[in-house]
Amino acid sequence: MKIGYPCVNEAMDCSAANTFRLASYSEERLVAAVAANLTCLRRMLEWNVAQGLLFFRMGSGIVPFGSHEINTFPWQKHFAAEFRAIGDYIRANDLRVSFHPDQFVVLNSPSPDIVRRSIEELIYQGSMLDLMGLDGTAKLQIHVGGLYGDRELALSRFAAVHATLPEAVKARVVVENDDRLFSLRDCLHLHELTGVPILFDNFHHECLNHDEPMPEALRLAAATWHPARDGVPMMDYSSQAVGERKGKHTGDLVDDLFRGFLTELRGLDMDLMLEIKNKEASALRAVAILRELGLSAPAPNVPSPPLTLPPDPKAPAKARRGKKEAAAKMEES
Template identity: 75%
Template sequence: MRIGYPCVNESLPCTSTSTFRLASYSEERLVQAVSNNLACLQNILEYNVAHGLLFFRMGSGLVPFGSHPINTFPWQTHFAAELRALGDYIKAHNLRVSFHPDQFVVLNSPDPGIVERSIQELVYQGSLLDLMGLDSTMKLQIHAGGLYGDMESALARWIATYHRLPDAVKARLVVENDDRLYSLRNCLRLHEAVGVPILFDNLHHECLNHGEPMAEALRMAFATWHPTRDGVPMMDYSAQSVGERKGKHTASLDEGLFREFLTHLHGHDADIMLEIKDKEASAHRACAIMHDIGLLVRAASPTVSS
């Protein structure tokens, strides 16, 4: 198992998602922002390796306006060496990375323009992973989308859009159960239709379910992952913030609740992304707990040529 956190490392004085306003777009600004973002991402990955945090969700804004028509700069070739070096580092140290495209990515929207922009965003983010030379176990995580008053039609539109995706995107796409509209059971229908793996979110399942116990829900979701094509199942972990709206994440890891959750895994392997506000601070504590009970994967030692 690996433990991870999303997008931002609060211990480091940089961000890997620096951007600027669309109105001030220029190729010079773009090159500077991408250079800074990739350098910071390298720093974050090195920090993670040093601390045994081997799962990281990269920010969608590595390349500002990466899927926007205004961005015609050939960043793919300009930054080819830097992206390949990042991928080599990830592979050498047994890291796993992913993206979670923004909420505007909605494959089942009745608006064709939203669907087209969603596809282009997935192509952009998938291309970053491709340019890093990473395999299909590095995923693009999305929600199923909206209901628009009719679950059956919404599911049908999602499936129809999925069939339009490039194969390189299909190979990386996973769908997450949410806390209001698409339960694990609903996501299983998408898996049954097209084979998309389900990235399980435990708090969302607690908020929206059909009576499946946590251990059974985990088993059902993990069974949708192909062991070689998809790799070890990925999941999101968080806990309900007391006194807040239903589904709001805690600010920090509740170690007792996390230990209790791990008992539901029953020997299943999983890479766990912490959806918790204090990022790597909680990840360190979760890592220590998993080390104590013998569940943690360690960083690989890179091969040294003699």
């Protein structure tokens, strides 16, 4: 069982999502941003390994405008060695990584243009995993999409578009149950239509379900993953923020709730992505609880890289921005 957090290390002084405005696009800006993003990504992965946090959701913006028509620079070739080195590090340290494309990726949209751009974004993000040399266990996590007034049509439209995806992308796509529109039951139906694995979200299931007990729901979702092709099932973990609207994620790990959830697994092996606002702080507590319960290996005896480094005068300005500003620009769900 691996514990992870998404996209941003709140305590680290760098961002892996340096970007710039579309109106300011230039190949020079692109190269500088990608170089800074890959450097920061490597630092985050090294820090995570030292803490025993072996699951990480990478941010989608490693390559600014990666799927946009303006970006004709051959970044795949230019940064091939850097991507390969990161992939080598991931495999050598038994890390699990994923992407969660932004909400504009909607495969079941009635708009052909939205569908086209969604597929292009999945191809872009999948190509980064390909450049890293990672197998199909590195996933692209998406939602079913919109309801558009007809549940069955929305699901069948997703299935039809899914069938057209390049095989390399199709092998990586997983679908997540959400908290408002598409429940675990809907995702199970989609799995029957497409074979797509279900990335189970416990908090979303608590918000929207058909009375499936949590242990049963976990096993139903896990059964959609092929042990060899897909690897250990991934899931998202969070809980309700006290006093907030229904569906708002907690800002900090609630230790007792997390311990209780672990009993619901009943021995099921899952890689857990914590969708909790304080990110690595909660992830560190979660992995400590797993170690206490004998569910995770002891901390590795490797040096922990520093969270901060002296400013690099050659880095793009965005790379030196404050961590709060950087975090605000990153996707969290």
